[in-house]
Amino acid sequence: SSELTQDPAVSVALGQTVRITCQGDSLRSYFGNWYQQKPGQAPVLVIYGKNNRPSGIPDRFSGSSSGNTASLTITGAQAEDEADYYCNSRDSSGNHVVFGGGTKLTVL
Amino acid sequence: QVHLVQSGAEVKKPGSSVRVSCKASGGTFSSYAISWVRQAPGQGLEWMGGIIPLFGTVNYAQKFQGRVTITADKSTITAYMELSSLRSEDTAVYYCAREQVADGYLDYWGQGTLVTVSS
Numbered sequence: 033s034s035e036l037t038q039d040p041a042v043s044v045a046l047g048q049t050v051r052i053t054c055q056g057d058s059l060r061s062y063f064g065n066w067y068q069q070k071p072g073q074a075p076v077l078v079i080y081g082k083n084n085r086p087s088g089i090p091d092r093f094s095g096s097s098s099g100n101t102a103s104l105t106i107t108g109a110q111a112e113d114e115a116d117y118y119c120n121s122r123d124s125s126g127n128h129v130v131f132g133g134g135t136k137l138t139v140l
Numbered sequence: 141q142v143h144l145v146q147s148g149a150e151v152k153k154p155g156s157s158v159r160v161s162c163k164a165s166g167g168t169f170s171s172y173a174i175s176w177v178r179q180a181p182g183q184g185l186e187w188m189g190g191i192i193p194l195f196g197t198v199n200y201a202q203k204f205q206g207r208v209t210i211t212a213d214k215s216t217i218t219a220y221m222e223l224s225s226l227r228s229e230d231t232a233v234y235y236c237a238r239e240q241v242a243d244g245y246l247d248y249w250g251q252g253t254l255v256t257v258s259s
Contacts, residue, residue, distance in 0.1 A: 065245035080245040
């Protein structure tokens, strides 16, 4: 079983704000990172570290954390944001990488 | 710009082994690892292990310990992932990715390699 827990599915109305969460003990020590994956494509890093966006990622994507929970917020969701989103971090030992189970985002 | 180019799709028999390569170019890997992540059909991402090419330091996920071997050629920055004793449940897309070791984020990904295990 994954050490990071995500809700399997979330939906948001077009143009509204949505938060996707990720829980796990390792998030008390390590930042959660976030990936977007569309069907048939490799994952794309959208948020890393405290709240950093790689080049080319729109600023409607942001990250935050509190305690054992990391969150990805999409402010003004667009149709093209419909995808699977995965969180990851190091595990509690710091030796390994772990992923959450993924959240399927539907934009209505 | 960093590019990771993986070897092509494979079809393997149960009980056999598969070796997937991942050639990196266009960036620095001195403080990075190359991780291997797989995704079974309709399933999530699963980290298998990683290697720091400069030092040859390897880490494996407990689930794959003893069945996976990750190596790297630091002169060409090419990583290899070999998975043995294949079974049908190993049918998946296998990705390599550059991993920032301190925070565990994977910033560049290969295109993926489909490995199909079928008799």
